[in-house]
Amino acid sequence: MLEVKNVSKSYQLTLVLKDISFQMAQGECLGLIGGSGSGKSTLAKLILGIAQCDEGEVILNGADFQSLKKGELRRARRHVQAVFQDPSASLNPKLRIWKSIIEPLENYPDAVPPFLIEVKADKRKMAEILLSKVGLQQDLMNRYPHQLSGGQRQRAAIARGISLQPSLLICDEPTSSLDVSIQAQILNLLRELKNEFNMSYLFISHDMAAARYMCNRFAVLKEGSLVDLFSADDLFGVNRHPYTRKLIAAAMES
Ligand SMILES: Nc1ncnc2c1ncn2[C@@H]1O[C@H](COP(=O)(O)OP(=O)(O)OP(=O)(O)O)[C@@H](O)[C@H]1O
Numbered sequence: 001m002l003e004v005k006n007v008s009k010s011y012q013l014t015l016v017l018k019d020i021s022f023q024m025a026q027g028e029c030l031g032l033i034g035g036s037g038s039g040k041s042t043l044a045k046l047i048l049g050i051a052q053c054d055e056g057e058v059i060l061n062g063a064d065f066q067s068l069k070k071g072e073l074r075r076a077r078r079h080v081q082a083v084f085q086d087p088s089a090s091l092n093p094k095l096r097i098w099k100s101i102i103e104p105l106e107n108y109p110d111a112v113p114p115f116l117i118e119v120k121a122d123k124r125k126m127a128e129i130l131l132s133k134v135g136l137q138q139d140l141m142n143r144y145p146h147q148l149s150g151g152q153r154q155r156a157a158i159a160r161g162i163s164l165q166p167s168l169l170i171c172d173e174p175t176s177s178l179d180v181s182i183q184a185q186i187l188n189l190l191r192e193l194k195n196e197f198n199m200s201y202l203f204i205s206h207d208m209a210a211a212r213y214m215c216n217r218f219a220v221l222k223e224g225s226l227v228d229l230f231s232a233d234d235l236f237g238v239n240r241h242p243y244t245r246k247l248i249a250a251a252m253e254s
Helices: 040-048 070-077 097-107 114-119 123-133 150-162 180-197 208-214 242-253
Strands: 002-011 014-024 029-033 055-060 080-083 168-172 200-204 217-222 225-231
Touching: 002 040, 014 040, 014 055, 014 225, 029 040, 029 208, 040 055, 040 080, 040 168, 040 200, 080 150, 097 123, 097 150, 114 123, 123 150, 150 180, 180 200, 180 208, 200 208, 208 242, 217 242, 225 242
Parallel strands: 029 200, 029 217, 080 168, 168 200
Antiparallel strands: 002 014, 002 055, 217 225
16 A cells, blocks of 8 residues: 655755655554654655655555656545644634535545545535544534634544545644543544544554554654564564664653
8 A cells, every 4th residue: 555665855964764665554553653853754744745755765556656747646645644743733723624624525526435425515414424423513513623622623633634535544643732531532533433444544653552552563763764663563572673672661661
């Protein structure tokens, strides 16, 4: 489903991603972990097709983002969507919630997914179905983002993220801005949606406990290099990179 092949990226003269390669299969959740500044968000931007790599390839469902023409890239990009730490990043403050949720469907009218196809002609109905998928009450649909709680806003951002039923949802620290009591609810929701729609997740997190709960595989970035790639069963295995062990130890202390 996703292949990242020998990808390097610099900002000005600083190399922030160094020869990164990994693959993801449909339906899997890969945890991308690493310290601040290790290159996680930069890698996410390359996979979202909103930044270009200097070297290497990002191939999603067989389409190589680097070699696509503008229109083809636009079409390919709909298969990958993102949910960010701050839900306000994906919700326009001037738009009512229901409008924000269906915006991707308006941008890609030919890509309405099977679960919305029956109500394709009725935009509000599509928004209602999306709201119900993320456990939000219908009566919130006319509100603006600032009239929702943090957890409700993140649910709305998730509704927007799944609206095109992407192959890959990039979850970039999706619970870090939320109260601890809400975090587990959002993780459970993401797990349910992943199963229902057979999406793959690239789950970027500092929170090892959340990553363990979500992911079946891990990739560890250190200063722009992929130093470890392993299945969740091998988290405490003897082959773990010393840096991975350090991250695990730090997580167990906190
Ligand atoms: N637009 C940019 N211009 C210049 N340098 C950048 C830019 N974006 C990121 N960087 C640098 O690239 C490196 C990797 O940043 P990135 O945001 O990918 O790290 P990260 O692992 O996501 O960090 P965090 O966990 O703190 O969000 C950092 O040194 C950062 O300062």
